[in-house]
Amino acid sequence: MPKASTLTKKGKPLSSYTGTEDQHSVYLMHQLRLMSARYPLLAYVYHVPNEMNVGDWAAEKEEIGRLEQALGSRKAAYSASSMRRRRVARLRKQVAKGVKRGVPDYHLSASRGGYVSLYVELKVDRNTLSEEQLAYAAFAVSENNLVAVAWDWSRAAEVFEWYAGLPKEGPISLPAIPKVRWLNAIPPEKWKSPPPP
Structure with missing residues (x-):
């Protein structure tokens, strides 16, 4: 073995x-x-x-930083908010499935x-x-x-x-x-x- x-x-x-x-x-x-x-x-x-890990939060933070540089803080804030909503939706789905x-x-x-x-x-x-x-x-x-x-x-x-x-x-x-x-x-x-x- x-x-x-x-x-x-x-x-x-x-x-x-x-x-x-x-x-x-x-x-x-x-x-x-x-x-x-x-x-x-x-x-x-x-x-x-x-x-209850619904995504790599560190990777999401990096993505938000890249968005801020590329789009400016206002558009990046909207994108970051959208990412957080998706993260919460994934968490709710896991809870509903019994995790x-x-x-x-x-x-x-x-x-x-x-x-x-x-x-x-x-x-x-x-x-x-x-x-x-x-x-x-x-x-x-x-x-x-x-x-x-x-x-x-x-x-x-x-x-x-x-x-x-x-x-x-x-x-x-x-x-x-x-x-x-x-x-x-x-x-x-x-x-x-x-x-x-």
Whole structure:
């Protein structure tokens, strides 16, 4: 099975690559596709669209700046207003379709080790859980789901690999994986603390 360290970007192992959460997500799904040859269950991991991200706001700001230079501030203001209306319309459409804030990024709906399913929230850098994420995690844990927060895509891949190798029945002990916090194993008041080293 290929290891996370075999994936490279510009000659540097991706496991040591610090990028955006979107980049980590792409690397994670690529690694899971590779690992599904050994663990077919991993082909059923899916991403939950939960960010309520309705566009790249930084890119929109840049576009507004270009419009101001090209058209003058009055016409650019009208175009910027139009862009904001489209952004709000996309957000409303996502809400109407049932997209919810706080749902962990990845889900594997397979029971293993006595748990109903596995949720993994992927974070980068020193990000912590939002209030919505804390609330959903508390619900998921109360319903006997295993919930992990991983601060690196390669660590999230390790979580999925470990879970896929478990027997259906428990009890199990949770492994110590660097940069991973198992929310089932610690009291809720510690869930929002900074990431482990």
